Amino acid sequence: MKISDYIVELLKKHNVKHIFGYIGGYNADVVESIYKTEGIDFILNYHEQASAFAVNPYSIITETPTIAMSSGAPSSVNLVAGIANAYFDSNPCIFITGSPHSLGCRKDKKIRQNLFEEIDMVSMVTDITKYAIKIEHIEDIRYEFEKAFYITNEGRKGPVLIDLPYNITREEYDVSKLKSFKEPQKPNYDNIPLKEIQDILKNSKRPIILLGGGTRSNVCREKLKELLKKVQIPVVASLCGLDVLAHDNECYCGFIGHYGNRYSNLAVANCDSIIILGSRLDERQLGGYRTRLPEETKVIRVDVDKIELGRKIPETISIFSSTENFLEKFLSLDFTELDYSKWLNLIKKWQKRYPSHNYDDINLNANNFMHQISEYLSSDAIITADVGQNQMSVAQSLKLDGNRRLFNSAGYGSMGFSLPAAIGASYVTNNNSMIVSINGDGGLQMNIQELQTIKRDNLPINIIVLNNKCLGMIRKTQEKLYNANYCVSIDGYSAPNFEKIAYAYDIPYLKINSIQEYIKVKDFISNKSARFIEVCLPSIMENTPEPGDYIDKQNPLLDKNEQMLIKDEIENEI
Secondary structure (H helix, E strand, O other): OOOOHHHHHHHOOOOOOOOEEOOOOOHHHHHHHOOOOOOOOOOOOOOOOHHHHHHHHHHHHHHOOOEEEOOOHHHHHHHHHHHHHHHHHHOHHHEEEEEEOOOOOOOOOOOOOOOOOOHHHHHHHHHHHOEEEEEEOOOHHHHHHHHHHHHHHOOOOOOOEEEEHHHHHOOOHHHHHHOOOOOOOOOOOOOHHHHOOOHHHHHOOOOEEOOOHHOOOHHHHHHHHHHHHHOOEEEOOOHHHHHOOOOOOOOEEEEEEOOOOOHHHHHHHOOEEEEEOOOOOHHHHHHHOOOOOOOOOOEEEEEEOHHHHHOOOOOOOOEOOOHHHHHHHHOOOOOOOOHHHHHHHHHHHHHHOOOOOOOOOOOOHHHHHHHHHHHOOOOOOOEEEEEOHHHHHHHOOOOOOOOOOOOOOOOOOOOOOHHHHHEEEEEEEEEEEEEEEEEEEHHHOOHHHHHHHHHHHOOOOEEEEEEOOOHHHHHHHHHOEEEEEEEEEEOOOOOOOOHOOOOOOHOEEEEEHHHHHHHHHHHOOOOOOOOEEEEOOOOOOOOOOOOOOOOOOOOOOOOOOHHHHHHHHHHOOO
């Protein structure tokens, strides 16, 4: 059997239905094998970076490993951004790179290059993969592919890379002789100290649950809803956990961190206990390394990655476990005596007092726009956000009610993510869900060629461009640190005529110039065909709120009277 045919057969056995990538001389045999196999399709993107980003949301939605593929050195290197994204956001993706004939590759690292399009991809991605291997012997094909599927989806999920010389894929071989991979015994999770946790909750008046990216599984979502029916504990979320609990759930209390909702950060800063589920607590979540929780706060932290435990803040109880396993055990507790309604009501009062959108603003505003179009999205809409001010406006103000999903480039933070991510989401849902790709004018230009993928395959993706004619987040940094010297954020930067871009790709276009025109989006947005919406914003704009020195000291700062009011409410209303 030809090895390229065997590889495709193996991928099908692992329920792979779509492979994203670009064809070249070093992966042409595998692509040809895909094309002649029913039930599995090769999706051509117009840049390999787009393929690498596309598989990230696809893998999260399906909760199964997803494949991106490249040819030789330039093609493979173009995958690196998506590999890094999968690593930092813990997404189970497998990247298959084509490479030159195995017998001709350099044997001495002092030699720069021996063959055309030769590069050591394994060395290049070792720091951003869970496992990377170059297959040099045909006998290892089955073993390494089965190992890749296991590793990418085991424990804390993440990417794996297989570098595949073209001469191996072209060979005929008796595949019955290929050795298989035996899965190792899974590590034992910690025993969960349920009695200690129950005692903490009984003595707590202001508890919080923080959802991180480790809570995105469907099992976790269902168990969390079951928990909140038993006991109403306020829930906040990191960027990767924003869509885990529906925002119309009465326990949902917003987005935390550097750019978080002010009311959410006030809740975290004043809690007396916190259960942290699958969150790595990066400096943007804590608003900088100076942020510390109150000394009396009891911290219960659950993570499937042992090395994360005890690493950022003092922890009362550290638990090595999947969040699914923890919640299953946690649900066995008796919550009947626990009542946190006063605390939840206070946070809801803060939410009304300190919203991230402002209905009194008569000017077009990104946060207001995001909040308003929430009313026009289907209950199962999938939203992809790019990176920059547009991303923070989405996180602060878009309502993820019902079964809506949101995908970001969070830890890696790459502009150009949203459009290809929306393409990946569209394929996994078989074009049956409303897909919305939200972009800045800068980020869209980084993968703008993927508009052709959308048009070619008739993908019903709504492309929204928040056009402030600048690189907004770096512009804000230049105001803070560089005396408003807008070098190449405004001065030396430009964006194209997006109406003409939409016309070139034959995608219907709508321009929004004022708040009175928001309503036009309602009838224009579609779950049947592609749409292009440009929102014309002022260059000088801000998120609401902006970062401060601490998560509860965001800008604009609350005056002393407001701060005293919050303190009095905590002391007298709970």
